[in-house]
Amino acid sequence: xxxxSRFISTIIVIVMVMSFSTTAFGAEVDLAGEGANxxxxxxxxxxxxxxxxxxxxxLPSYYxxxxxxxxxxxxxxxxxxxxxxxxxxxxxxxxxxxxFDIEQFAPMHANHWGTQREDGTGWSRDYYSGxxxxxxxxxxxxxxxxxNESDYPELTSQQMYDELTLSxxxxxxxxxxxxxxxxxxxxxxxxxxxxxxxxxxxxxxxFYHNYDTNAYFCNQEGLTTxxxxxxxxxxxxxxxxxxxDNFKEFARPQNxxxxxxxxxxGDTFGDEGYYWISYEDFYLFDTRFxxxxxxxxxxxxxxxxxxxxNEIDGATYEFNYANSGSVTYINVFDKDSAFDTIEKVNFxxxxxxxxxxxxxxxLNENMVPxxxxxxxxxxxxxxxxxxxxxxxxxxxxKIKGEKFxxxxxxxxxxxxxxxxxxxxxxxxxxxxxxxxxSTYGMSYIQYDDIYELDVMDFYKQALNDDIGGTFVIKAIGxxxxxxxxxxxxxxxxxxxxxxxxxxxxxxxxxxIFNEKQLSLADTDGDQCVSIMDATIIxxxxxxxxxxxxxxxxxxxxxx
Numbered sequence: 230x231x232x233x234s235r236f237i238s239t240i241i242v243i244v245m246v247m248s249f250s251t252t253a254f255g256a257e258v259d260l261a262g263e264g265a266n267x268x269x270x271x272x273x274x275x276x277x278x279x280x281x282x283x284x285x286x287x288l289p290s291y292y293x294x295x296x297x298x299x300x301x302x303x304x305x306x307x308x309x310x311x312x313x314x315x316x317x318x319x320x321x322x323x324x325x326x327x328x329f330d331i332e333q334f335a336p337m338h339a340n341h342w343g344t345q346r347e348d349g350t351g352w353s354r355d356y357y358s359g360x361x362x363x364x365x366x367x368x369x370x371x372x373x374x375x376x377n378e379s380d381y382p383e384l385t386s387q388q389m390y391d392e393l394t395l396s397x398x399x400x401x402x403x404x405x406x407x408x409x410x411x412x413x414x415x416x417x418x419x420x421x422x423x424x425x426x427x428x429x430x431x432x433x434x435x436f437y438h439n440y441d442t443n444a445y446f447c448n449q450e451g452l453t454t455x456x457x458x459x460x461x462x463x464x465x466x467x468x469x470x471x472x473x474d475n476f477k478e479f480a481r482p483q484n485x486x487x488x489x490x491x492x493x494x495g496d497t498f499g500d501e502g503y504y505w506i507s508y509e510d511f512y513l514f515d516t517r518f519x520x521x522x523x524x525x526x527x528x529x530x531x532x533x534x535x536x537x538x539n540e541i542d543g544a545t546y547e548f549n550y551a552n553s554g555s556v557t558y559i560n561v562f563d564k565d566s567a568f569d570t571i572e573k574v575n576f577x578x579x580x581x582x583x584x585x586x587x588x589x590x591x592l593n594e595n596m597v598p599x600x601x602x603x604x605x606x607x608x609x610x611x612x613x614x615x616x617x618x619x620x621x622x623x624x625x626x627k628i629k630g631e632k633f634x635x636x637x638x639x640x641x642x643x644x645x646x647x648x649x650x651x652x653x654x655x656x657x658x659x660x661x662x663x664x665x666x667s668t669y670g671m672s673y674i675q676y677d678d679i680y681e682l683d684v685m686d687f688y689k690q691a692l693n694d695d696i697g698g699t700f701v702i703k704a705i706g707x708x709x710x711x712x713x714x715x716x717x718x719x720x721x722x723x724x725x726x727x728x729x730x731x732x733x734x735x736x737x738x739x740x741i742f743n744e745k746q747l748s749l750a751d752t753d754g755d756q757c758v759s760i761m762d763a764t765i766i767x768x769x770x771x772x773x774x775x776x777x778x779x780x781x782x783x784x785x786x787x788x
């Protein structure tokens with residue numbers, strides 16, 4: 230067995246709050262750290278959250294999604310859920326930028342979702358407590374939301390969550406998310422310009438806010454995690470010429486320039502809910518707050534697509550088996566017969582620049598991925614272009630059998646690393662704050678084309694850990710296209726006298742046909758549905774139409 234890269238590390242995450250005070254609402258999150266197993270951080274190597282540098286086009290000195298109509302109305306957040314309000318405001322701007330006709334989304338649905346489930350998995354928090362940037366990323370990348378606020382009002386109780394979730398339609402499918410943790414000014418500008426907005430996190434302290442000019446800049450160096458007071462906002466524009474003199478005299482940046490931020494403290498705050506943060510703010514994009522990000526790949530939610538996934542919480546850490554060479558990370562899924570064609574594969578990684586191959590991997594008789602790579606089908610290849618969540622178009626393939634496996638092979642390239650996102654348990658101060666939905670048979674590692682292991686076995690053997698983790702690899706299946714025979718208007722895959730009866734009922738206006746049924750009912754091809762169409766079906770069923778007279782064959786070629 231290859232010796233894994235072993236580092237003991239912690240990453241600090243700040244609970245997002247709505248307070249104006251300097252009180253710290255911080256939680257040190259030891260990702261796979263203290264508690265039941267102090268060596269668990271050996272699973273996920275000590276990666277640096279460095280974010281992404283985007284190639285910038287020629288950008289104006291001033292831009293505002295607010296001015297361009299790409300923002301929704303200002304909210305006044307409930308509880309300490311700025312992470313949910315900021316995320317959904319950013320998603321709303323991305324949707325409006327693409328021209329989608331949307332309502333405002335329901336942050337309280339995301340907030341209620343991000344609590345502990347009945348089986349003990351999920352986030353160990355109350356809906357009125359602070360949260361983490363990872364919650365919104367899991368909620369959206371797993372298609373658990375969003376839903377419209379008209380379906381799930383802010384005052385909805387946690388007890389109504391299940392009922393309203395089942396009766397409410399999801400609005401957006403989120404597949405691509407770019408991490409912007411570098412804070413690189415041109416990169417963030419490019420993201421806002423292309424995608425409408427970016428989620429940013431910063432240290433909020435009323436002491437540094439100039440309410441006369443709606444400007445904020447914190448220049449206090451060296452704050453510890455316990456001193457930080459995290460807040461999430463949606464960055465919707467910038468002004469390179471926003472004067473440094475707009476900031477407080479004792480806390481003034483060296484240069485002009487600031488971000489236009491959409492807040493969630495009501496429209497009486499700032500400029501009708503908006504304000505400016507200096508480019509030079511010491512804690513904006515600080516990775517101790519978790520990820521800052523933009524939504525790079527979204528679409529209107531389509532019930533004809535299914536997201537195959539083994540976890541719904543997204544990446545809480547990065548799993549790295551060996552920091553050089555190639556590693557294949559594999560997820561095994563149960564097939565849904567209604568969605569048996571795979572067209573995209575989603576995965577999370579912070580290994581920007583790594584080479585990837587995506588495979589359809591056959592399973593053996595024990596439903597374990599076959600080791601022999603010569604039997605694997607390459608679906609797509611390329612280079613990881615940014616840190617975050619990716620959605621890759623693949624060569625469509627039909628799922629065979631009751632299970633199927635998708636492999637993502639990552640090859641380190643110029644020091645990029647080859648890690649994959651993993652939904653792995655978290656602790657804070659010895660208290661478990663997140664528990665994954667991991668079980669055996671979900672995720673596998675293959676290294677050097679010969680070594681393969683269930684990830685749960687790896688956790689157990691290497692770390693004596695029974696909780697484990699699950700790789701953030703998902704597949705998008707599309708609804709099986711069924712080809713119906715002309716005359717099969719009741720869509721039961723056969724032409725019978727009942728189809729003739731259905732046509733008669735339609736003519737009598739006691740049955741309504743959809744577009745597909747109307748096309749199948751026009752058996753004589755005269756562009757209308759009449760009693761003659763029912764008669765042709767009756768003759769067909771009775772065997773009175775021979776093949777030379779069969780009008781069905783000609784019609785089937787036209788449809």
